[in-house]
Amino acid sequence: LSELTKGRCPVNFPVAVVLPAAGSGERTGLSTPKQFCKILGRPLISYTIHAFERVFWIDSIVVVVAKESHDLMTDIIQKYNHTKVKIVEGGSTRHRSIFNGLLAFSEQGFGPKLQKPKVVIIHDAVRPFLEEDFLLKITLAANKQGASGAVRPLVSTVVAATTGGYLDHSLERARYRASEMPQGFIYDIIYQAYQHCSEAEFKFGTECLELALQHCGTSAVLIEGPSSLWKVTHKQDLASAEAVIKESLSQS
Template sequence: MELGPPGGAGPAEPGPRLRGLRGDDRAASAAWLSEASAGRRAPSVAAVLPAGGSGERMGVPTPKQFCPVLERPLISYTLQALERVCWIKDIVVAVTGENMEVMKGIVQRYQHKRISLVEAGVTRHRSIFNGLKALAEDQPNSKLCRPEVVIIHDAVRPFVEEDVLLKVAIAAKEHGAAGAIRPLVSTVISPSADGCLDHSLERTSHRASEMPQAFLFDVIYEAYQQCSDYDLEFGTECLQLALKYCHTKAKLVEGSPDLWKVTYKRDLYAAESIIKERISQQICILMDAKEDEEHVGRCLEEMLKKELNHVKVTSGALCHAGRDLQQIILEQCYNFVCVNVMTSDFEETRKLLNALEESNLSILYPVVVISVHFLDYKLVPFGQKMEHLMQIKEFAKEVKKRNILLCGLLIYYPQE
């Protein structure tokens, strides 16, 4: 076991990668990742995604994981949610033979990383088992390593956040197994044979078992090797297998409402609206000034924060903010405001445009960049500033070919 170092990108760089985690999670993640620096190795983590379902409940011919949401297959959003978590080293996706080429096409088109495809089984459990087998086989030619912890997630739960992945992984390391749960939305009842109510369950003493779940690899692999054909055919709950065959009581982790599973057509509608909202509401402000500096640029930032839900700010020159920016791009922020306080040229904007072009973020949706420049009319001659600004037209024409929409904004103000 523990054959590989965790996460190709290196676990010793927690800083910018942990954006979006709340206080406690950030601390937990830092602790988790700092095991490496303490001389112990942080546990290696892989993920298995069963994606062999037919989606019959959806009422559409396409399996739901391949249904388009804003013209992009649902599973691609889920893969993106997993691959932006740097400490998940491998992502094994189980796909049916007939969808294998479709899946390869998706991985290629959306440039997913760290993905391995295996053939799905005829049931969910068999698909997961196939994924685990691929991770277990330490063959010389395989690029997969047997991980210490394996996360199992659904292809049709696209909004999983790093914090819950981290929580289940940490809990699995400690307890052997862990899974996300949610309160029940409806009362659960048990029908009698004649289709009448036998009894109803106390809603407060039950929970819905959701995904992700995580396991010590040895525990869940052992459970799958031991379990019966009946389990593999008719079972659905991995936590139950770990309990039944390895006597491992899973730790239950309260998940957020985001974890819901796309099951019906209405869920696709909901997913689409959520993604639309994210794209339109998320904005990244880059400012070439220190965070504690008072400036008219800060006022702009405060105003935007009032108007929009998700404002991310990264300060300092781009060469320093580069890692932050990479992460923000990875999280699919499509709106950027580049505030230039220190300089009057386009160096910073140009760096941002380069980073965006390299990321290929604009393959699917246009990226909007607003380059903001301030002109204190007492200090800078108007003509000189304008001359610079006219260059933006040329930039705009150039980047528009790559689906990046660039606008220039000149704010003319007196310093007092």
């Protein structure tokens, strides 16, 4: 970080964050959505929020939660004193939830009316391990190029399957990347991209960077991130996250 900032404020434009957290976490098989599962007594989402709140050049954080989680989220914000956070209601898909979050900064939005940022960072609430230096890289690249996203080299080869479950073809592994989070965007670009999003894209799409390309012609810079950006997906990932947090507590 020191190399990038050299003691000055590294960012001279408003930056906000949208944290989609309105999923039900089906793959964990647990009744509590994973973002609210407790790790060492504290809900997972609170660790993620903290990772952003400690970055002084980030102005506001919109957390997007399902209607039934609104009160729980309010309690978490109070208990852990999350001062930069506003709550917005989620949608039926991740894309819908993200768009609802973006609307909080727009004239057309319902709910809290927040100052429109120049750059917005989108990040999953269930990826709690992120560092300021990587957030800065994503933010500066988004400001310069319009869109940026974290990627990782593929561990496994991707194969396309037929509907019957047979191999159709495989992809050349070296050419492909796993798209992780966070991603950064010029706010106006990603907002416009979502405004032009089709029903099918809202329902089946999983890639915000692609929306910016398809609807605004903005090609995102892909930045290789650290392996710590992994997403809590399955039940055993909660135990892994606990181990990482314990380890970092023992070092501090």
